[in-house]
Amino acid sequence: MSLWRIAWGYLWNRKLTTSLTVLSVALSVGLIYSVLTLREETRKRFKEEGQFFDVVVGAKGSPLQLTLSALYFMDVPTGNIKLSDYEAIKKHEDVAAAYPICMGDTYHGYRMVGTIPELFDYTWTRASTGEERKPFKLAQGSVFKKSMEAVLGSAVARTEGLKLGDTFIGAHGYIELPPGMAVEDHSKFPYTVAGIMAPSGTPNDRAIFCTMDSVWEVHGQHEEAESQQEGERQKEASSMVTAVLVSLESPALSFEFVEYVNDTFNAMATRPIEQIAKLYDSILATAKSVLLAVGYLVVAISAISILIGLYLSIIQRKRDLAIMRALGASAYEIVGSVLIEAFLVTALGIVAGWLIGNLVAWTVGLYLQYRYGLTIGIFGMLTTEEIAAFSTVGLVGFVAGIVPAWQAYRTDVARDLAEP
Amino acid sequence: MVKMENCRRRLGPGVEFFCEQFEAPAGAQMALWGPSGCGKTTMLNLISGLLRPDEGLISVDGVETPKLSEGQLDRFRGERFGFIFQTFNLLAPFSALQNVMLGMRFSDTAPSSEWKPRATALLQRVGLERRLHSKPATMSVGERQRVAIARALANKQKIVVADEPTGSLDPKNAAAVMDLLLEMCREEKVTLLLVTHAHELAECLETCFDCSALIREVSS
DSSP states (O other), rough: OOOHHHHHHHHHHHHHHHHHHHHHHHHHHOOOOOOOOHHHHHHHHHHHHHOSSSEEEEEOOOOHHHHHHHOOOOOSOOOOOHHHHHHHHHTTTTEEEEEEEEEEETTEEEOOOOOGGGGGOOOEOOOOOOOEEOTOOOOOOOOOOTTEEEEEOOHHHHTTTOOOEEEEEESSOOOOOOOTOOOOOOTTTTEEEEEEEEEOOOOGGGEEEEHHHHHHHHHHHHHHHHHHHHHHHHHHHEEEEEEEEEEEEEEGGGGHHHHHHHHSSSSSSHHHHHHHHHHHHIIHHHHHHHHHHHHHHHHHHHHHHHHHHHHHHHHHHHHHHHHHHHHTOHHHHHHHHHHHHHHHHHHHHHHHHHHHHHHHHHHHHHHHHHHHOOOOOOSSOHHHHHHHHHHHHHHHHHHHHHHHHHHTTTOHHHHOOOOO | OOOEEEEEEETTTTTEEEEEEEOOTTTTTEEEOOOOOSSSHHHHHHHSSSSSOOOEEEEEEEEEGSSHHHHHHHHHHHHHHHOTTTOOOOTTTTTHHHHHHHHHTTTTSSSSGHHHHHHHHHHHHHTTTOOTTTTTGGHHHHHHHHHHHHHHHTTTSSSSEEETTTEEEEEEHHHHHHHHHHHHHHHHHTTTEEEEHOOOOOOOSEEEOOOOTEEEEEOO
């Protein structure tokens, strides 16, 4: 009969109270853990996406908007740049590979991206480890060979139920309209599914790739139906691209290359990794701080509930403590058993909170995957921040046990035994 | 075995416990008799070290207990004394077996490997071999008091102090429990100090100490 067994016996004897206290600790830990996990996992995923290309070139405007629209398909593009600018960039001695992308249409909210077939051969190598990844890997079919053929991201094929050989029609613009609302579609230009990509856990899963000709052709037809002035503008658009994704011979050249593009062309170059870091340091860091503050507030409330739960339990069993003293238990053994109770409640709360946190992260991850193509890893190794958070909760639980333990230490054995 | 001389303990404004002379030899079975509120329980608490005297001598098994530190007194009490209470005072979360083992856990009288066999043997001796794993709440009052007797003897204690041990039992159970207690104390050669206000119960024991004049008024 160790003190642990005695402490556990008392916790088990009041299962409901113990469960509720554990639950309150678990909820606070779960909140903190899910905030930290989601923040860390999204940061990792965004950072990884940002690393696939060293530089993104697009129309002048917001560098963050350019990064989000060209790599994450999340925002409206900043505009277009000349096709000739892309060709010049591609020929630059520092450029290992450059891929043009054209955007303008969507299919049920999925971004349609005109590009060149070579993009599907692109392999990204992590400089530090030499690890290789193919973010545009095909799972079925082939790359588009001609105009109006499309390669679907894995999530598009799955959610829309599209298979190889199926046809679909895109709609003009970037905004996902509610069902039933009229959209300007291109019904005379159906796309045929030529290939389906392997799941990559990136925004590519939620994109549709086709030739640049397809995008131009659809909008060229559009021109016929509109005024002469509008037609001229569309014709001009056919010689433009929305952005260029650039991989350099070395990431270290990116600073110099960005300067070169900004000075030479009527365009803007940016380092995506830098934009993502800024985004995290500004908006998301604030959001994380607010959520963490809420989490720690819940921890404080849980600590009070541990304190109240244990204190009431000590009051209720003063006679039991007196009996143990009469049996020869020292005051320190009594204090030890109460502190062990506090520790067990907190430890169980932390474990349950860790499970709840992973469950929340997994659920939110499903939404992020559906909405943005981001995958969230769960049950991963604990980060330093998470270990620090768990330690804080453990310490708070221990401190909450001190007051009831002190109360137990001050047991007046003869008086408590005499009480009915 | 137990000796008390000129022992004084203040109980409240103008009231104190005072015992001029008390002695119980080893192996004695002695009743501490007196009406309710006469100081019998205070005397037991002083002897067992649950209360400390303001002055006077208390000696148990050759040790002057008031001179022991709090920790030493806890250990001494666990090793030498067994307690039996009117309301049994078993610990509700634990089984009969665990309650008896708890009596051994807080003293160094036996290695942990012997706790379970000894507790089992004692519970068999008091006729509870089929109730080893029962919780107190599921046992009858007579069964609970038998567990308390087994617990009081778990450490091969030298003294058992019993405070109205049959007070909560019906006459039939009371007689059975009393017989068992006396018999087991004889078997284990234990000194028994039994507090009671009932003459008939006091007469069952070899000797009787009259506690009716232990509380007195003093000028505050």
